Amino acid sequence: MAGIDESRAFLAVNIAVLTVSDTRTFETDKSGQVLTSAIAEAGHHLVDRAIVSDDCEAIVDRLKTWIANREIDVIITTGGTGITGRDVTPEAFQQVCEKDIPGFGELFRHLxxxxxxxxxxxxxxxxxxxxGTYLFAxxxxxxxxxxxxxxxxxxQLDSRYRPCNLVSLMPRLSEK
Known part of the structure; x- marks a missing residue:
């Protein structure tokens, strides 16, 4: 049955949060605040947080910087996933991702x-x-x-979740 297996140890994950917006600041970024609070409440570590404009190059640059940082296991972005002209986060992801995780978007839209x-x-x-870094938009x-x-x-970021979770795959993400 799916759920938390209390016999397993919790492994904290290092996470960076990126808000994509032309108008938000750290004071007005409610979405970023929701994520940073949830990360801390779950027992994970917020390694970095930033805001960049709705600009594909700016998003790609920040993602590449964080992907290169071995201290970051997961990047979560908020914003820029719609269909207007300024919404370019998925396009930025296409430029940096080596493998897609289509089930995430499918499950998110279902929910x-x-x-x-x-x-x-x-x-x-x-x-x-x-x-070797997970990215979620x-x-x-x-x-x-x-x-x-x-x-x-x-x-999926809880190492105790069964029958499977993404944390258990982290050591193998960079396998050749």
């Missing part, structure tokens, strides 16, 4: 559909792996970040 109906349609939430709303964390990431 969103259950909560907001067909308004989930324009979401391009996505995930992948690059340089969530929409910019605080509700979407809360749902993405509480319904998916909270469990």
């Amino acid at each position: 969103s559909y259950r909560k907001i109906g067909v308004a989930a349609l324009p979401s391009r939430a996505t995930a992948g792996v690059a340089g 969530l929409p910019g709303s605080s509700g979407a970040c809360s749902d993405g964390w509480n319904e998916i990431l909270r469990w």
Whole structure:
């Protein structure tokens, strides 16, 4: 049965949070705050947090910097996953990811559909792996970040979750 196996040890993960927005600051970034609070509450480590504009090159540059940082296991972005002209986070992910994790976006949209109906349609939430680092792109709303964390990431980033979790695969992400 799926769930937390209390006989296993919890392994804290090092996470960086990137907000993609032309208008938000650390004081007004509710989505980033939702994620950083959830990360701390779960017992993980927030290694870095940044805000970049809705600019593909700026997003790619920040992602590459964090992917190269061996202290960072996971990058979670918020914002830029819609379908407007300025929404370019998935395009930035395409430039850096070595492998896609299509199930993340599929599951996120399924969960969103259950909560907001067909308004989930324009979401391009996505995930992948690059340089042994997990990358997850969530929409910019605080509700979407809360749902993405509480319904998916909270469990998959917990080493005790059974029958499987993403933490258990970390040592093998860079295998050749």
